[in-house]
Amino acid sequence: MALHLYNTLSGRIEEFQPLDPRLVRMYACGPTVYDYGHIGNFRTFVAVDLLSRFLRQSGHPVRYVMNITDVDDKIIRNAARDGVTVQQYTAKYYKAFIEDSALLNIRKPEAMPHATDYIAAMGKFVSDLESKGFAYRTEDGSYYFRIAKFKGYGKLSKKDFEGMTDGARVDVDEYEKDSARDFALWKAPKPGEASWDTVIGPGRPGWHLECSVMAMDTQGETLDIHAGGEDLAFPHHENEIAQSEAATGKPFAHFWMHARFLLVEGEKMSKSLGNFYTPRDLILKGYKPSSIRYLLASVPYRNQLNFTFDGLRQAATSVERLRNFRQRLTESTFAEGAHSELQKVATDAAARMKAALDDDLNTAQAQAAIFEMVRAANIAMDAGQMNKPDVAPFLAALEKFDEIFAVLHDDDIPKMQQILEWAKTESREKDISPELLALAGNSGPSDQDVNAKIAEMEQARKAKNFAASDKLRAELASAGILVEITKDGIRWRRK
Ligand code: AMP
Ligand code: ZN
Numbered sequence: 001m002a003l004h005l006y007n008t009l010s011g012r013i014e015e016f017q018p019l020d021p022r023l024v025r026m027y028a029c030g031p032t033v034y035d036y037g038h039i040g041n042f043r044t045f046v047a048v049d050l051l052s053r054f055l056r057q058s059g060h061p062v063r064y065v066m067n068i069t070d071v072d073d074k075i076i077r078n079a080a081r082d083g084v085t086v087q088q089y090t091a092k093y094y095k096a097f098i099e100d101s102a103l104l105n106i107r108k109p110e111a112m113p114h115a116t117d118y119i120a121a122m123g124k125f126v127s128d129l130e131s132k133g134f135a136y137r138t139e140d141g142s143y144y145f146r147i148a149k150f151k152g153y154g155k156l157s158k159k160d161f162e163g164m165t166d167g168a169r170v171d172v173d174e175y176e177k178d179s180a181r182d183f184a185l186w187k188a189p190k191p192g193e194a195s196w197d198t199v200i201g202p203g204r205p206g207w208h209l210e211c212s213v214m215a216m217d218t219q220g221e222t223l224d225i226h227a228g229g230e231d232l233a234f235p236h237h238e239n240e241i242a243q244s245e246a247a248t249g250k251p252f253a254h255f256w257m258h259a260r261f262l263l264v265e266g267e268k269m270s271k272s273l274g275n276f277y278t279p280r281d282l283i284l285k286g287y288k289p290s291s292i293r294y295l296l297a298s299v300p301y302r303n304q305l306n307f308t309f310d311g312l313r314q315a316a317t318s319v320e321r322l323r324n325f326r327q328r329l330t331e332s333t334f335a336e337g338a339h340s341e342l343q344k345v346a347t348d349a350a351a352r353m354k355a356a357l358d359d360d361l362n363t364a365q366a367q368a369a370i371f372e373m374v375r376a377a378n379i380a381m382d383a384g385q386m387n388k389p390d391v392a393p394f395l396a397a398l399e400k401f402d403e404i405f406a407v408l409h410d411d412d413i414p415k416m417q418q419i420l421e422w423a424k425t426e427s428r429e430k431d432i433s434p435e436l437l438a439l440a441g442n443s444g445p446s447d448q449d450v451n452a453k454i455a456e457m458e459q460a461r462k463a464k465n466f467a468a469s470d471k472l473r474a475e476l477a478s479a480g481i482l483v484e485i486t487k488d489g490i491r492w493r494r495k
Pocket of ligand 1: 029030031032033039040041042043044069227228229230231232259260261262263269
């Protein structure tokens with residue numbers, strides 16, 4: 001069987017056929033780097049990563065492009081608020097995104113264009129749309145897309161825009177879900193905020209425009225697959241289609257893939273509900289990157305993934321079982337002898353895994369197939385029924401599994417140590433859990449070392465050098481030692 005994928009554009013599952021068998025062109029909307037990415041964002045990025053890995057495993061050469069949205073209204077506003085440039089503001093979050101992706105074993109896309117590198121091209125694109133009659137300029141120097149002129153408007157989101165008012169406009173990037181409005185392609189400069197000079201005058205690009213220009217510049221006029229989270233289908237992707245197809249007269253993307261939103265303990269993630277987590281937050285709590293990846297991959301991308309701490313702990317157990325199984329295969333001694341019946345268990349599991357992924361990336365079934373194999377093989381090994389020549393097909397099945405799920409290679413400890421270091425630079429020592437310290441192989445300083453530091457702190461306080469005392473206290477905190485200063489002296493305990 002070949003890969004079958006749900007296509008939002010057609011509203012059904014279709015067999016995936018690349019437009020050019022020599023290269024599958026994939027594009028995903030990347031992060032807006034105005035803050036750290038949260039686990040919902042990474043649910044979508046892991047889903048797209050799984051797709052790109054599975055296409056490659058199925059023999060398709062893939063070129064996967066993910067953009068970096070390093071300019072949008074929020075970024076410009078925050079940069080102005082902090083008195084820094086857009087570039088200065090986003091650098092930290094871009095770096096964090098790259099690190100978090102590596103943490104979660106998300107394969108590096110072939111290209112990651114930054115919106116700020118394409119602003120001249122965006123100005124040129126708007127000018128082309130204007131000359132074709134699809135864009136118009138308003139008094140302040142902004143440009144809007146005239147959706148009444150684009151016949152297919154609504155075809156992705158299946159919204160009926162009959163009776164929409166020609167010329168009704170909206171200039172924010174996200175707007176009410178059901179209204180059709182001419183959307184801003186280009187926004188006139190605002191006093192005190194960043195702007196760029198282009199052939200259409202000064203200003204800043206609209207978010208939708210950014211993706212059209214970057215996708216077509218890096219991948220050509222028609223993509224095989226365009227992906228993103230479900231919230232992007234409308235208006236973002238609808239608007240990308242309108243702009244791109246108005247400019248080229250060709251289909252913009254053959255397949256549209258949308259990952260369903262992640263919930264946390266059954267609720268929408270939000271800072272006010274206190275259920276908002278980044279991968280870093282979870283690692284600080286002592287969860288492994290491999291558990292997070294495994295959990296994010298465990299629910300098929302079109303099903304609701306309800307993130308729970310229970311689920312995360314189960315994911316950790318699953319990864320452990322797989323690692324133990326592999327270790328058992330590589331380290332046990334097996335009887336010489338011929339292939340047994342058992343090797344069929346391995347080859348069947350590999351085949352079932354492929355069939356599950358071919359079925360619109362049914363990751364849950366692929367994981368189930370590997371676990372049934374592990375169970376059967378463990379029973380056989382306990383009974384001394386596995387022979388030396390049987391081992392290779394099992395290792396091969398695990399290898400195939402891990403080419404997609406990427407959790408078997410045990411590199412959690414260095415990754416957790418990296419987050420420990422980051423927490424120190426961000427003054428988040430107080431969030432470091434004892435679990436993380438223990439798992440990162442860092443169980444803390446000896447009592448003797450702590451007492452020596454406490455004595456130094458006492459000295460510093462006597463000399464009224466409170467800055468030095470605070471510094472020592474912070475050092476101890478980052479090593480998992482809580483220091484309490486009382487009127488009777490300094491007390492400490494381990495977190
Ligand atoms: P942003 O950085 O906000 O532009 O979002 C990056 C990607 O994450 C987009 O594809 C969003 O659709 C996706 N996304 C945002 N929140 C969630 C969520 N809770 N679950 C799944 N995907 C999400
Ligand atoms: Zn986009």
